[in-house]
Amino acid sequence: QVQLQESGPGLVKPSETLSLTCTVSGSSIRSAYYWGWVRQPPGKGLEWIGTAFHSGITHYNPSLKSRVTISLHTSDNQFSLKVTSVTAADTAVYYCVRDNGRSSSDQWGQGTLITVSS
Amino acid sequence: QSALTQPASVSGSPGQPITISCTGTSSDVGTYDLVSWYQQHPGKAPKLLIYEVTKRPSGVSNRFSGSKSGNTASLTIFGLQAEDEADYYCCSHAGTPTPHLIFGGGTKLTVL
Numbered sequence: 001q002v003q004l005q006e007s008g009p010g011l012v013k014p015s016e017t018l019s020l021t022c023t024v025s026g027s028s029i030r031s032a033y034y035w036g037w038v039r040q041p042p043g044k045g046l047e048w049i050g051t052a053f054h055s056g057i058t059h060y061n062p063s064l065k066s067r068v069t070i071s072l073h074t075s076d077n078q079f080s081l082k083v084t085s086v087t088a089a090d091t092a093v094y095y096c097v098r099d100n101g102r103s104s105s106d107q108w109g110q111g112t113l114i115t116v117s118s
Numbered sequence: 119q120s121a122l123t124q125p126a127s128v129s130g131s132p133g134q135p136i137t138i139s140c141t142g143t144s145s146d147v148g149t150y151d152l153v154s155w156y157q158q159h160p161g162k163a164p165k166l167l168i169y170e171v172t173k174r175p176s177g178v179s180n181r182f183s184g185s186k187s188g189n190t191a192s193l194t195i196f197g198l199q200a201e202d203e204a205d206y207y208c209c210s211h212a213g214t215p216t217p218h219l220i221f222g223g224g225t226k227l228t229v230l
Contacts, residue, residue, distance in 0.1 A: 046156070046164065046209075046221040059216065059217050061218055062216060062218060100169065103152040104152075105156075105166060109163065110163055
């Protein structure tokens, strides 16, 4: 059974860097899947952030690309998300996902709410 | 990149079929057979229902069916059930300026 679990600070100050980690069990991040992040502002729709493959390939949302980095940590079977220079608009539930390589996320974490506020 | 266009809400009675549309452009839905659909109940993570336009993951009911014509993809739910009441999102691969995914704005399904 594949499980993904997000972990992070919950509260981030404006202009700082948001850092999240996703711990994967039941599936190796060195396998033939992409690993990524999707977010959902409170009461709003889903926004794709990006994905990464163990070969080093990354794909990012063009509107976020300058502020986002997704990294895979194979020794821990984890991957991470960093978003720099955050504002209130980055307040959202952040989900880590497994992408099946066909542009669809077949496994999701439970999500973690990140609030940007001073 | 603008979100794919979905109706904000649809409704139907138990047992009836309903269809949710998802309109994109020739740069995404119209070019790539990489459209997926997700179901999200309140307070829960989304669940994959359909991928590659028409395919269902193992365990997803065959009451859910996907299709595509031109720049518009559709999700049809047959034999509507109370448990189908949820938000539904479409998603498509897009190739420019770099490969990425775009979600629709979401559709709230109400079972009357």
